[in-house]
Amino acid sequence: MSSELPDCVARYFAADDTTDDRDLAACFSDDVRIHDEGGEHHGTAAALAWWHAARRRYDFHAEPREVQQDADRLTVRAQVTGTFPGSPIMLDHVFTLRGGRIAALAIG
Numbered sequence: 001m002s003s004e005l006p007d008c009v010a011r012y013f014a015a016d017d018t019t020d021d022r023d024l025a026a027c028f029s030d031d032v033r034i035h036d037e038g039g040e041h042h043g044t045a046a047a048l049a050w051w052h053a054a055r056r057r058y059d060f061h062a063e064p065r066e067v068q069q070d071a072d073r074l075t076v077r078a079q080v081t082g083t084f085p086g087s088p089i090m091l092d093h094v095f096t097l098r099g100g101r102i103a104a105l106a107i108g
Contacts, residue, residue, distance in 0.1 A: 005067065005076065006074065006097060007100065008027045008100055008101050009027075009074060009076065009097075009102065011023060011024075011026070011027050012027045013064055013078070015027070015051070016060070016061055021048055024048060025047075026101075027101060028044050028047050028101060029099065029101040029102065029103045030044055031043060031103070032044060032047050032103060033103070033104045033105075034046075034047055034104070034105045034106075035106040035107070035108075036050065036054075036105075036107040036108075057084075058082045058083050058084045059083045060081065060084065060087075061081055061082060062078040062079070062080045062091070062093070063078055063080075064077075064078045065077050065078060065090070072096060073094055073096055074094075074096075074097060075092055075095075076093045077091070077093075078090070078091055078092075078093055091107055091108065092107070093106075093107050094107075094108075
């Protein structure tokens, strides 16, 4: 599946296997906007804080299953398994890409 994904999105999904913030930060534009679990996170530093907070709350892994490309959006449906209520669950990750990086991400 990762061969169908743009590099920054493939690296985002592979980030649960790394502890290097530089790899994850390189996926995001400086002004990235993330919407997840009712919260909004703006900028790379906030994106990294969001990622680490999620990792502290849950142990999880997202496996991309379906990819749909629209004009300016990439929707990746992923099966997410982990230590959270309702696991496993299918979640849509809606990416807006700009300049080879993630400019926006909405998870739901």
